[in-house]
Amino acid sequence: MATELSKIRNFSIIAHIDHGKSTLADRLIQRTGGLSEREMSSQVLDNMDIEKERGITIKAQTVRLDWKGHVLNLMDTPGHVDFAYEVSRSLAACEGALLVVDAAQGVEAQTLANVYQSIEHDHEIIPVINKIDLPSAEPEKVRHEIEEIIGIDASNAVLASAKSGIGIEEILDAIVERIPAPKGDADAPLKAMLVDSWYDSYLGVVILVRVIDGTIKKGQQIKFMAAGTTHLIDRVGAFRPKIEQLPDLGPGEIGFITAQIKEVAQARVGDTLTDAKRPTPHALPGFKEVQPVVFCGLFPVDAADFEKLRESISRLRLNDASFSFEMETSAALGFGFRCGFLGLLHLEIIQERLTREYDLDLITTAPSVVYKIKLTHNNGEIELHNPADMPDPTKIEEIEEPWIQAVIYVPDEYLGSILKLCQERRGIQKNLTYVGGRAQVTYELPLNEVVFDFYDRLKSLSKGYASFDYEQIGHRAGDLVKMGILVNEEPVDALSMIVHRATAEVRGRGMVERLKELIPRHLFKIPIQAAIGGKVIARETISAMRKDVTAKCYGGDATRKRKLLEKQKKGKAKMREYGSVSIPQEAFIAALRMGEE
Structure with a gap:
């Protein structure tokens, strides 16, 4: 039977x-007897290796x-900021929240973004100051x-230490006393929110639901209102955290269903779930399609692995609907896929999972964002995901790039270098306020400048103390150009990128210098050029490896030596005409790490 609402x-x-x-979630599970001492492992709710290693949560769990x-x-x-939409749906399924703040670190950017979302949902918020047993803890300051x-x-x-188990009972009591019970009508038509879903190889897709009104039970025909599909429920249950099958879920309850x-x-x-025979008239507010923000190409190092990569990406897609992919080919890298991600962390996680779980060696091209290109002669507007597909400049009226509003928290002593970094990345400062010894800076930045290596630079300049959160604020027109890289006068499409005209020369010079170090010497001279259209903006030359053909000439006439050198010169010219340059994988990876000099 469904649980009483007030409980x-x-x-x-x-x-x-x-x-x-x-860690706090682990302690709460342990204290309430969800798992015995023997069954406990650290980070019970994080079931991916990457989640455990990095100490981050990627998928919502219940x-x-x-x-x-x-x-x-x-x-x-x-x-993490990349998963902001999932967080908003999880928060919409609750009536309250525990706000966990590290007693040594204090409030950071991501905490703030999620707390404001929680306040918007009218939640009761219980502050928990965690890690109070650390030597550097300052609970009063926090x-x-x-x-x-x-x-x-x-x-x-509540003062607590999840690691040592201090304050766990007080947290549980505070949840019962201070968080309100959910509201709902058991006799109304079924209305439930789809909070999350994932693929299980035995059960098919497992759907996490929060029932608002009505009841959901086995054998019921349900309809997904946004998707417009109907399904028959074959299993209803809850996680404790082990799976427990239930006859039904009533109003206010959170559990899972499977429906083949x-x-x-x-x-x-x-999405909103409702009864197919007796539907609710209005869907729940807040649903939106998740759109990829950052795109990059994934190519196998060994061309023979292409089919394996196709299969692996399709399998990952089963579990992560926010990740998109389509096939693409590149003259330099062969066959691969153009993939879309929610952000840079999402990109990194997918790449790491493909490498680990499916044992693939991958080359990733420089990440790019979605540009809107207005064409001349009223030919409309196109979206550009790949710099290699950019139309002829004469057909372009203007290019719009996505902008973000970033909020950065940084200790006072690192503020100068962070402001300089934002200025270099074409940032527009909107606000600067102080809280205690920390500055809160609000900047508007082009997303193109952030996807490169902004986060790494931010962390290294602030010794890891700066925290960063952003939201998209639409597209704006900019003076953007496509910069191509030519190696031995052949364009390498995988290294082409869209840059702002003002920073093109610096970017181009940095790229050709880096490639000069990384491409091995051949038996002929190799020019490396960065070009915008037909204009070369930076060039480096890799000198040829030279064999000493005059070594066998001892004394005698100088013309003999000259004759041999001329012969060698002709050979090199011929070789340059027909020779191909092999670009090592590091060169492509280095393309992502630009701007760290």
């Missing part, structure tokens, strides 16, 4: 990366806990920071 508490945990969210006669549904949300920056009362914040769905793409996050 249910639905909450999520909000925290910046590495503030102890997953677990049902029992505490003093109440049912607590915990939603573990991703902590309490003050929470009040000052976020503007919520932290006088009754084969592809995650059919079960889109944020």
